[in-house]
Amino acid sequence: DIQLTQSPAFLSASVGDRVTITCRASQDISGYLVWYQQKPGKAPKRLIFAASTLPSGVPSRFSGSGSGTEFTLTISSLQPEDFGTYYCQQLSSHPLTFGGGTKVEIK
Amino acid sequence: QVQLQESGPGLVKPSETLSLSCAITGDSITSDHYWGWIRQPPGKGLEWIGNIYHSGDIFYNPSVKSRLTMSVDTSKSRVSLKLTSVTAADTAVYYCVRAPSLELRFLGIDSWGQGILVTVSS
Numbered sequence: 001d002i003q004l005t006q007s008p009a010f011l012s013a014s015v016g017d018r019v020t021i022t023c024r025a026s027q028d029i030s031g032y033l034v035w036y037q038q039k040p041g042k043a044p045k046r047l048i049f050a051a052s053t054l055p056s057g058v059p060s061r062f063s064g065s066g067s068g069t070e071f072t073l074t075i076s077s078l079q080p081e082d083f084g085t086y087y088c089q090q091l092s093s094h095p096l097t098f099g100g101g102t103k104v105e106i107k
Numbered sequence: 108q109v110q111l112q113e114s115g116p117g118l119v120k121p122s123e124t125l126s127l128s129c130a131i132t133g134d135s136i137t138s139d140h141y142w143g144w145i146r147q148p149p150g151k152g153l154e155w156i157g158n159i160y161h162s163g164d165i166f167y168n169p170s171v172k173s174r175l176t177m178s179v180d181t182s183k184s185r186v187s188l189k190l191t192s193v194t195a196a197d198t199a200v201y202y203c204v205r206a207p208s209l210e211l212r213f214l215g216i217d218s219w220g221q222g223i224l225v226t227v228s229s
Contacts, residue, residue: 001169034215036153043202043219044153050213087153091212095168096155 002026002090006099014107019075021102023088028068032092035064035073038101039084047086048073080106109134111203111220119197119227125190129203129220136179137161141206142186144177146199147222154199158206159186193227200224 003026013019023033031051036044046055048064051071061076075082083106088099115127131142143158157167159177167175176189190197203220206212 032213034213036216043222044216045219046215046217049215055217089153089155089215091215094166095170096158096166098153098155101152 001095002029002093002097004088004090004097004099006086006088006102008102009100010103010105012105012107013078015078015080017078019078019082019104021073021086021104023066023071023073023099025069025071025090025092029090029092031067032090033064033066033071034089034091035062036087036089037082037084038087044087078104078106082106109205109218111205111218113201113203113220113223115223115225117224117226119193119225120229121194121227122192125188125193125197125225125227127188127201127203127223127225129186129188131184131186131205134205136181136184136186139208139211141166141208142179143204143206143216144188145202145204145216145219147202148196148199149224156188156201160208195227198225198227 005024007022033051035048037047038044052064063074085101085103087101110132112130119125141158144156157177159165174191178187200222202222204216205218207214
């Protein structure tokens with residue numbers, strides 16, 4: 001199975017800060033990586049697919065980069081509504097796996 | 108816009124079978140998508156359980172494969188999950204999801220149900 005390691009597990013940042021979350025894969029997954037945002041009590045929502053593509057409707061302050069084994073999710077200017085937990089998921093091979101999550105708190 | 112609605116008992120006894128159903132509206136169950144389940148134990152992360160295509164093509168997570176059966180009812184536009192011999196470790200919110208075809212899998216999951224909490228307890 002492909003393991004995904006997210007870091008940090010928790011981060012607290014202020015509105016306007018630039019925030020970066022990392023997802024490392026245990027083997028090469030090319031660009032088969034998706035990022036999701038989950039608010040408490042809600043289902044996750046897709047933020048980025050194919051490592052760096054934003055679906056329509058996702059604010060442009062979100063961006064993704066990386067390929068192979070190392071990926072990043074960046075929020076260029078953190079907004080109050082960006083609190084929640086962020087997960088990466090690999091779709092390169094079955095079983096599909098998720099990272100452990102990064103909880104983002106607004107200071 | 109596709110909508111996914113999970114249903115089933117919220118409480119299951121240990122060693123019994125957990126049965127869930129997902130009603131699909133706003134999209135054809137025979138569209139070029141997989142339909143799947145993802146679960147999330149309270150306060151923990153996400154775990155992919157399995158995906159099924161309307162033709163019957165199935166992928167299961169090895170962690171539950173020996174206990175899991177997924178099926179598609181095209182006449183009722185429903186996907187079902189059965190998990191046998193449950194334990195407290197199966198307590199989780201279970202999400203029904205729509206996933207892309209293998210060729211487009213880089214798109215990820217674009218639709219989720221609201222989720223249903225299933226508690227395994229006597």
